[in-house]
Amino acid sequence: MRRNQPISIWIRICCWSWMIGFFSAGCSPLVTEFDQSEEAVLYTAAHPMPQPVPDTLTVMTWNLRFGAGRQTPWFGDSCGDRVVLTAAEVLATLEGMAAEIRTLQPDLLLIQEIDVQSKRTAYIDELQWLLDHTYFTYGAYASMWQAQYVPSDGLGRINTGSALLSRWPLREAERIQLPLRSDQDALTRYFYLRRNILKARVDLPERGDFWVLNIHADAFSTDDTKHKHIIRFKAEIDKLDTAGAAVIAGGDFNMLPPGSDSTDYCDEDRCPGEHFHSPGDHPLHKEGSNYTPEKEWLVDLYAAYDCSVPLVDYHAHPARYFTHTTNRGAFWDRKIDYLFSNRPWLSQGRVTHQEILNLSDHVPVSARWVVPR
DSSP states (O other): OOOOSOTHHHHHHHHHHHHHHHHOSSOSOSBOOOOSEEEOEEEEOSSOOOOOOOSEEEEEEEEOGGGTOSSSOBTTSTTOOBOOOOHHHHHHHHHHHHHHHHHHOOSEEEEEEEESSOGGGTTOOHHHHHHHHSSOOEEEEEEEEEEEEEOGGGOEEEEEEEEEEESSOEEEEEEEEOOOOSSSOHHHHHHSOOOEEEEEEEOOTTSOOEEEEEEEOOSSOSSSHHHHHHHHHHHHHHHHHHTTOOEEEEEEOOOOOTTOSOOBOHHHHOOTTOOOSSTTOSSSSOTTTBOGGGTTTTHHHHHHSEESSOHHHHHHOGGGGOOBOSOTTSOOOBOOEEEEESSOBOSTTOEEOTTOOSSOSBOOEEEEEEOOO
C-alpha cells in the first residue's frame, strides 16, 4: 500500500470520526481495536473441492489494492480523487485476478489489502468471492482497518486487511497485533491502521504440517515502527524454526532489499504541485517514499532465512524483480514484496510476475517449495 495524500487527510478522518462517535446515540465504537493476539476469521468456499497432496507446491504473495485495479485514480494513492467504486468495477478486477490465479495455480496465496465489507468496494466480500470463483477451499482473514464509518471524502464503512487462501485446511489461525506508529498524535493513532501478522498452520493430509505467516508492514512511518514490525515478524518465524517447524513467511514489507542502488523515490512518487529535497521544503521527503534510513532493516531476515529471490540475483538484475510502482503510467520501479522460508526454495519456479500490469499496483511473487514430510 502506498498513499500520496498528506497526513492531514487522516487527521481530518480522525477528528470527524471522533465527533460523530461522541454525539452518536449508539454505544458501539466507531473503530475496532484488537487484542495483542486473537483468532483470525476463518472462511470456507461455498462448494469445497477435493485437493491433491503434492510433493512440491507453489506459494504466492500478492497485494491486491482492494480490487481497485492499477489504473483507478484512487484518492488515497496515485494522486487520484476516486473514493467509491461501483460493484461492476470491483467485480471486473476480481474476475481478472481469479483468471490469473487459475492460470498460475498457486497452492497457497498470501494476500494483502483485501476488503471484506467496505463501502469503497460496494460491500463485496472479496475473500469469499475469490474462494467461490477459484479452486481454493479454505481462507483466513485478519483486519488492519475496521471502522463503522469514516466520513472523510465519503469513504464510509471499511474493513480491509490481509488473508490466506489455501487448498488445505488452516488450523490455529491467529491475528498478531503489531506496534502502532509512535510518530502520530494519540487521536490520529487511535483511528489509524492496525497492522498485524496473520499466522496459520496448514493441515496437509499425508504430509507434515507447516506454518505460514503473512505481513503487511507499515508504509508511511517516519520513526522506527516499520523496523519493529520486521523484528516481530522474524521473532515469530524464529519461534517456529526453533521448534523444528517448516515455515513460509512473506507479504508486502514496504521495504527495499539491502544494497538497493536507489533508496529515495520522492520524485517518482510526488503528485502535481508537490516539491521535495530543496531547502525550505517541509517535509523534506515525501512520507513513505524515502527508504534510505531503512536500508539495513532486512539484513537479519535475509541472513537467517532463504528468500525466494536471493540477494545475489537481485543485485545482478534489480529491475527483473521490481514488484510495485505508484505511477499508473510507468513500469514497476522497486521491490517491496517478498517470500522467505526456513526450507530451501526450488531453483526453478521463482517468478516475479511483472507481466500482470493492470490488476493492482503490485505484482504477484511466486516460488516452488518442497512439501515437508
